[in-house]
Amino acid sequence: MPRPARACSAYLIQHGGNAIVADFGTGAFSNLRRHLSFEDLDAVFVSHMHADHFIDVVPLRYALKYGERTNDRKVALWLPPEGEAMLRAIVATFPRESRHDFLDEVFDLREYQPAGITQVGALNVRFAPTRHYIPTYALRCEAGGSSVTYSGDTAPCDEVVALARSTELFLCEATLLSSNAEYSPRGHSTAREAAEMASAAAVKRLVLTHYSTASDPATMLAEARGIFHGDVVVADDNATFEAGDT
Ligand SMILES: [Zn+2]
Numbered sequence: 001m002p003r004p005a006r007a008c009s010a011y012l013i014q015h016g017g018n019a020i021v022a023d024f025g026t027g028a029f030s031n032l033r034r035h036l037s038f039e040d041l042d043a044v045f046v047s048h049m050h051a052d053h054f055i056d057v058v059p060l061r062y063a064l065k066y067g068e069r070t071n072d073r074k075v076a077l078w079l080p081p082e083g084e085a086m087l088r089a090i091v092a093t094f095p096r097e098s099r100h101d102f103l104d105e106v107f108d109l110r111e112y113q114p115a116g117i118t119q120v121g122a123l124n125v126r127f128a129p130t131r132h133y134i135p136t137y138a139l140r141c142e143a144g145g146s147s148v149t150y151s152g153d154t155a156p157c158d159e160v161v162a163l164a165r166s167t168e169l170f171l172c173e174a175t176l177l178s179s180n181a182e183y184s185p186r187g188h189s190t191a192r193e194a195a196e197m198a199s200a201a202a203v204k205r206l207v208l209t210h211y212s213t214a215s216d217p218a219t220m221l222a223e224a225r226g227i228f229h230g231d232v233v234v235a236d237d238n239a240t241f242e243a244g245d246t
C-alpha cells in the first residue's frame with residue numbers, strides 16, 4: 001500500500017531518448033512527474049494484474065488526454081497475456097461518458113508475448129514467468145550493452161535467476177520478513193532469498209524493493225549482505241541508479 005511520500009511499484013528506465021516504466025502502481029504517476037514529462041514516456045510494461053502494479057494508468061490516461069501536451073503520441077501500454085480483458089472490464093464500469101475510447105485514445109494497448117522480445121526504440125525487453133499467485137512476468141531491459149532486470153512479484157524462482165544472469169542492476173522484491181518465510185502458498189521472497197537469487201544470477205548490484213512498513217531496511221540489508229557480496233541497497237522513492245557507462 002502507498003504511505004506518506006511513498007508509492008507502490010513503478011520503475012522508470014531511461015536510455016538515450018527512450019523512457020519506459022516497469023509497473024505503474026498507486027502513486028507512480030505523481031512520482032513520475034518529478035523525473036519526466038508524462039508525454040515523453042514511450043511505454044508502460046505491467047508485470048501482472050494486481051492493482052498495486054498498474055492502477056496509475058488511470059491518472060496517466062487523464063494526463064495524456066487533458067494535460068498540456070506538445071505532441072499527440074500514444075503511449076504503448078504493454079500488459080501480460082489476458083491483462084487486456086481485465087483492464088477493459090475495469091474501465092467498462094466507469095460512467096458511460098468517460099468510457100468511450102477511454103484507453104484507446106491515449107494508449108496503444110497490447111499484450112506482450114512472454115517468450116518474445118519487445119523493442120521500444122533502443123531498448124530491448126524480455127520476460128520470464130515468476131512464482132506468484134496470478135500469472136506474473138519478470139522483465140529484463142537491455143540497451144547499449146547495459147541491463148536492468150526487475151523481478152516483479154515472486155517467490156524464489158529459477159526462471160527469474162536465468163533472466164537476471166549477469167545483469168548490472170537487479171531490482172528484486174523482498175516482501176516477506178524472514179519470520180514469515182514459511183507461510184504457504186508462497187508468492188513472495190525474503191531479503192535473504194532475493195540475495196540468493198542475486199548471487200545465483202551473478203548480478204552486479206541488487207536493489208531490494210516491494211517491502212512493507214513491517215520491514216526494517218537495516219535488517220533487510222544485513223540479511224542480504226550475508227548472502228550476496230556485490231553492492232546491495234534498499235529501494236526508496238525517487239532513488240536513481242546508473243547502469244553501464246551512460
Ligand atoms: Zn502481486
Ligand SMILES: [Zn+2]
Pocket residue numbers: 009050052053153210
Ligand atoms: Zn505486488
